[in-house]
Amino acid sequence: MAAAATAPGALGILQAGRARLVAACCARLGPGWRLSGSWTVPRVDPATWARGRTPAAGGAAWRRGYSSEVKTEDELRVRYLEEENRGIVVLGINRAYAKNSLSTNLIKMLSKAVDALKSDKKVRTIIVRSEVPGIFCAGADLKERVKMNSSEVGPFVSKIRAVINEIANLPVPTIAAIDGLALGGGLELALACDIRVAASSAKMGLVETKLAIIPGGGGTQRLPRAIGMSLAKELIFSARVLDGQAAKAVGLISHVLEQNEEGDAAYRKALDLAREFLPQVDLVTGLAIEEACYAQTIPTKDRLEGLLAFKEKRTPRYKGE
Numbered sequence: 001m002a003a004a005a006t007a008p009g010a011l012g013i014l015q016a017g018r019a020r021l022v023a024a025c026c027a028r029l030g031p032g033w034r035l036s037g038s039w040t041v042p043r044v045d046p047a048t049w050a051r052g053r054t055p056a057a058g059g060a061a062w063r064r065g066y067s068s069e070v071k072t073e074d075e076l077r078v079r080y081l082e083e084e085n086r087g088i089v090v091l092g093i094n095r096a097y098a099k100n101s102l103s104t105n106l107i108k109m110l111s112k113a114v115d116a117l118k119s120d121k122k123v124r125t126i127i128v129r130s131e132v133p134g135i136f137c138a139g140a141d142l143k144e145r146v147k148m149n150s151s152e153v154g155p156f157v158s159k160i161r162a163v164i165n166e167i168a169n170l171p172v173p174t175i176a177a178i179d180g181l182a183l184g185g186g187l188e189l190a191l192a193c194d195i196r197v198a199a200s201s202a203k204m205g206l207v208e209t210k211l212a213i214i215p216g217g218g219g220t221q222r223l224p225r226a227i228g229m230s231l232a233k234e235l236i237f238s239a240r241v242l243d244g245q246a247a248k249a250v251g252l253i254s255h256v257l258e259q260n261e262e263g264d265a266a267y268r269k270a271l272d273l274a275r276e277f278l279p280q281v282d283l284v285t286g287l288a289i290e291e292a293c294y295a296q297t298i299p300t301k302d303r304l305e306g307l308l309a310f311k312e313k314r315t316p317r318y319k320g321e
Contacts, residue, residue, distance in 0.1 A: 023233060076109040077131060080122075087124030088274045089117060094131040099138035102185045104156065106141075107163050114166045125274040126170060128193055129177040133263045136176075136202065139184025142211075157216040160185060164217045168192040173277050177270035178202045178253070179263055183241070188217035191226060196252065197269045198244040199259040204252065205241035227251050 077092040091113060093100045117123050130136045140160065148156065167174060167189070176190035178198035187204050190196050198204065206219045214220065215236065224232040227250050234240070248256040255273075257265040297303050301321040309316035 075103075075106050076113060078113050078117075085271070085275065085278075087122065087278050088127065088271070089123050089125070090127045090129060092129055092131040093137060096132040096135070098141055098143070099135050099181070100130055100132055100186070101138045101141035101144075102160055102189075103141040103144050107156075107159055111159075111163045111166065114163065114170065118166070118170055123172055125172055125277045126174045127177055127267070127270045127274055128167070128174065128189065129264075129267045129270065130179060132180070134180040136178045136180050136182040137186025137189055138181055139186050139207075160217050164188055164192045168218070168222075173274075175270040175273055177264075177267040178204065178244075179259070179266045183207050184215070184219075185217045188215060188219045188222065191222040192218065195254050195270075195273065197255040197257070197266045197273070198247060198253045199263075199265045200244035200256050201259045202244045202247070202266070203241050204243075204247050205239060206236050207239040207241065209236060210239045223252075 075093070075095045077090075077094055079090040079092065080086075081088040081090065091110070093106070095101065095103070095106060117126060140157075145153065145156075164185075173195065174193040176193035176196045178190055178196060180199070180202055182190050182198075182202065182204045184205075184207055187206055190204075206215045206223060208215050208219075215223075220232075220236065223236065226232075227235075231250060235242075242250070242252065244253065244256040247253045255266075255269050257269050259265045260268075302316075302318045305318060306316045
């Protein structure tokens with residue numbers, strides 16, 4: 001009886017401690033970070049891919065790109081789009097039986113794909129989406145996690161964080177198309193993208209505090225940057241889940257769409273945005289232009305005059321030479 005009487009107080013202490021830990025993580029905000037090969041995959045007709053279909057193995061027939069029986073090598077599908085969509089790459093998560101949760105294998109595949117994409121100069125925009133109806137990513141694979149030793153959990157969470165950072169540091173625009181549930185690590189994955197679009201029926205939240213943990217894939221840092229410190233703390237402390245409209249209202253996503261019959265409204269909007277980006281100068285090309293322009297200043301007399309004036313602490317006398 002005594003133990004039962006003290007349980008609520010102990011729970012309160014645990015929850016308060018967890019809240020302080022999240023607050024401390026959220027408070028450690030510094031400047032955003034940015035880091036500065038080709039992945040062999042099938043090339044798919046854009047109209048077909050926009051409808052969410054992929055070729056059936058071993059034949060010309062077409063099947064819906066969603067399956068509950070997926071080989072581990074098919075859990076992440078990387079598509080280079082063609083024709084007017086050339087330059088757009090789609091990362092499609094396909095773990096229907098596990099709600100697209102982040103497993104050891106999926107993280108390994110994401111890391112491999114991102115490593116190839118970041119050095120591929122043909123890539124102009126990347127869309128991260130789900131091939132499973134109603135699910136973007138449900139977070140970490142807790143069925144796998146419960147089988148891990150305590151000593152294995154930390155390094156695996158660090159690997160998830162590292163892969164999400166790699167996505168955040170890709171040198172081209174990235175768009176998360178959220179057509180369903182995005183919880184915990186799933187939302188952290190979306191937060192790593194430059195732009196997020198979602199269906200109104202989508203559900204988003206960092207719900208880790210319900211599991212006596214805190215967000216571990218960058219959520220304590222990226223959510224405050226996206227929506228502000230106070231509101232981010234509120235959502236993390238409460239483990240609140242937002243629908244698409246509410247997420248748009250707080251600035252978590254850029255666009256919200258009514259879901260369509262195919263269940264890919266967010267993906268279609270992401271594809272429209274990616275097409276809009278294609279004519280613009282990509283980062284790799286822009287940096288090359290900058291390098292070429294800077295090289296033209298190196299042999300000029302004015303450059304040397306600027307250095308000399310700085311050394312002599314005087315106003316430079318430029319002559320346009």
